[in-house]
Amino acid sequence: xxxISIHYPLWALxxxxxxxEQPDEALLEELRRGGYEESRIExxxxxxxxxxxxxxxxxxxxxxxxxxxxxPDRFSQxxxxxxxxxxxxxxxxxxxTSRVVAEEALTEEERATIRTELRDGCEVRTVLSERMFxxxxxxxxxxxSTPAFTFISLFAGEAAPKLSRPGExxxxxxxxxxxxxxxx
Amino acid sequence: MTSITASYAHGFLCGHLVxxxxxxxxxxxxAGWVSKAVDDSAYRNSCRFYYESFVDxxxxxxxxxxxxxxxxxxxxxxxxxxxxxxxxxxDFLFDFERIHLYFLPLGIVLFALEIDAAGADLNGWTEAFxxxxxxxxxxxxxxxxxxxxxxxxxxxxxxxxxxGNYTDLTDTGNKLKLFQLFEVKDSNDSLLYELGAxxxxxxxxxxxxxxxxxxxxxxxxxxxxxxxxxxxxxxxxLFDTMTxxxxxxxxxxxxxxxxxxxxxxxxxxxxxxxxLFYFNRRFRSKGVNIEELMYDIRELEHYYxxxxxxxxxxxxxxxxAIDRGMGMERERQALHQHIEQVEQMRNQVxxxxxxxxxxxxxxxxxxxxxxxxxxxxxxxxxxxxxxxxYRAIAVGLALIAFSLILYIxxxxxxxxx
Numbered sequence: 001x002x003x004i005s006i007h008y009p010l011w012a013l014x015x016x017x018x019x020x021e022q023p024d025e026a027l028l029e030e031l032r033r034g035g036y037e038e039s040r041i042e043x044x045x046x047x048x049x050x051x052x053x054x055x056x057x058x059x060x061x062x063x064x065x066x067x068x069x070x071x072p073d074r075f076s077q078x079x080x081x082x083x084x085x086x087x088x089x090x091x092x093x094x095x096x097t098s099r100v101v102a103e104e105a106l107t108e109e110e111r112a113t114i115r116t117e118l119r120d121g122c123e124v125r126t127v128l129s130e131r132m133f134x135x136x137x138x139x140x141x142x143x144x145s146t147p148a149f150t151f152i153s154l155f156a157g158e159a160a161p162k163l164s165r166p167g168e169x170x171x172x173x174x175x176x177x178x179x180x181x182x183x184x
Numbered sequence: 185m186t187s188i189t190a191s192y193a194h195g196f197l198c199g200h201l202v203x204x205x206x207x208x209x210x211x212x213x214x215a216g217w218v219s220k221a222v223d224d225s226a227y228r229n230s231c232r233f234y235y236e237s238f239v240d241x242x243x244x245x246x247x248x249x250x251x252x253x254x255x256x257x258x259x260x261x262x263x264x265x266x267x268x269x270x271x272x273x274x275d276f277l278f279d280f281e282r283i284h285l286y287f288l289p290l291g292i293v294l295f296a297l298e299i300d301a302a303g304a305d306l307n308g309w310t311e312a313f314x315x316x317x318x319x320x321x322x323x324x325x326x327x328x329x330x331x332x333x334x335x336x337x338x339x340x341x342x343x344x345x346x347x348g349n350y351t352d353l354t355d356t357g358n359k360l361k362l363f364q365l366f367e368v369k370d371s372n373d374s375l376l377y378e379l380g381a382x383x384x385x386x387x388x389x390x391x392x393x394x395x396x397x398x399x400x401x402x403x404x405x406x407x408x409x410x411x412x413x414x415x416x417x418x419x420x421x422l423f424d425t426m427t428x429x430x431x432x433x434x435x436x437x438x439x440x441x442x443x444x445x446x447x448x449x450x451x452x453x454x455x456x457x458x459x460l461f462y463f464n465r466r467f468r469s470k471g472v473n474i475e476e477l478m479y480d481i482r483e484l485e486h487y488y489x490x491x492x493x494x495x496x497x498x499x500x501x502x503x504x505a506i507d508r509g510m511g512m513e514r515e516r517q518a519l520h521q522h523i524e525q526v527e528q529m530r531n532q533v534x535x536x537x538x539x540x541x542x543x544x545x546x547x548x549x550x551x552x553x554x555x556x557x558x559x560x561x562x563x564x565x566x567x568x569x570x571x572x573x574y575r576a577i578a579v580g581l582a583l584i585a586f587s588l589i590l591y592i593x594x595x596x597x598x599x600x601x
Contacts, residue, residue, distance in 0.1 A: 009266060035194075
């Protein structure tokens with residue numbers, strides 16, 4: 001099989017930075033050289049969201065290399081109509097933490113803190129919890145077709161449907177799943 | 185052709201477009217434009233390296249003191265698109281990162297298309313950018329994603345005089361200018377020239393290649409336009425391109441070249457160049473208000489034409505090199521000569537008007553003297569007492585007629601000469 005080649009654009013590396021608990025110095029240096037200011041890089045690292053454990057991967061290149069090595073056949077799938085290949089992976093062990101949790105996994109105390117709020121113009125249900133919810137799943141989005149791709153996004157956790165804007169009918173998934181918030 | 189890849193390859197394609205939009209109107213839309221005005225801390229930091237007047241001329245500030253009026257703005261729209269240009273040898277891939285707009289005085293708007301192609305083959309780069317520079321050829325360019333991404337920029341160009349065609353991306357000229365930065369394993373002057381001229385890599389040493397430059401020309405070009413201060417980088421400032429070739433580019437170096445040398449020095453010089461085109465065009469247009477034009481030229485020269493810009497030698501060296509590369513001095517001299525000629529003509533016209541007034545006053549003085557003199561004489565001679573206006577007038581008229589005849593003869597003789 002022809003070796004897979006993946007191009008990592010700077011903007012995609014920057015956006016995926018928030019999904020790594022311990023991004024490696026080579027990634028940070030690449031972003032600095034590419035024009036991203038230190039303050040923006042730090043802010044992106046601090047963004048709340050699902051995170052890959054440092055033990056699993058510290059950069060998109062490292063994470064994708066592991067997935068390609070472990071699941072090479074998955075990358076021969078056809079892309080969707082928009083030219084993107086969306087792949088879901090379930091690994092054998094926890095690889096990070098997720099900020100989306102099923103309501104059934106919550107304690108009574110946690111359920112009492114559920115509320116609805118607006119995030120980026122979308123209505124979301126959130127719950128206050130100090131627990132870390134580990135995940136063995138991750139989602140990878142590439143553009144192009146085998147063997148040459150462009151990296152678009154990568155994050156830990158299960159594939160969740162799009163959020164709904166006010167007035168839109170929310171996907172049933174969001175009636176049973178919530179975002180975790182850190183504080184009130 | 186020689187194959188060389190660059191571990192870092194970053195470029196800015198720059199042009200001058202005409203738009204009716206203002207920074208405020210663009211920021212009010214939902215098109216993703218963000219202002220890059222700097223805060224006081226960043227401003228003060230810049231003033232530690234550059235003269236304050238230079239910083240004021242090119243860097244928009246968030247909080248502006250009342251004493252400093254400013255007509256400049258810098259807006260950025262993130263693009264984040266993987267693009268390609270189809271060449272004979274295959275597609276050249278690059279990342280279209282963002283679009284910059286620089287709103288500058290006198291309604292001049294410059295733009296820069298920021299492109300990254302780390303890991304690219306430099307032959308592909310020179311060929312691709314040779315095509316990307318030529319907006320006249322965009323209708324035939326095989327680069328659909330790139331052209332699609334330019335549409336919002338073209339929409340800005342749409343005015344009663346401009347229909348938002350690709351050629352409207354260069355209101356002055358027909359090619360975009362290019363500022364490019366590279367990191368390679370081995371650097372040399374031949375490679376520097378090939379990148380600066382967007383020529384095939386290896387053509388300098390291949391006399392069979394039609395793009396191979398004459399050795400004497402190459403030597404002369406490098407002598408005049410190459411900048412080499414440290415061993416790990418060299419640069420070449422030409423009319424259409426500014427190229428920096430490094431063998432060891434750190435994040436700090438990269439930031440400095442982009443945010444300081446390109447953002448401030450190159451854009452400033454490009455603005456000066458555009459101004460010169462603009463003034464020359466106005467000079468030659470019918471119905472131009474010369475007073476207004478001369479006022480604008482003097483104002484802009486006062487606030488935007490600097491001989492020194494920095495407390496440090498390297499920015500100053502680069503400024504002079506870029507200025508020289510764009511042929512600014514010759515064009516400035518030509519403009520100043522035009523101004524001198526216009527001022528001379530205006531002075532001559534004023535002088536003639538003044539001369540006419542003096543002649544008129546002289547005649548009036550003469551007439552008055554004649555009148556008084558005649559009256560005095562007739563009274564002293566006992567011929568008549570009191571004013572003798574009719575004799576004065578008669579004598580005066582005779583003298584005036586005689587003087588006029590003399591003047592006309594003199595004037596005509598002077599004109600013939």
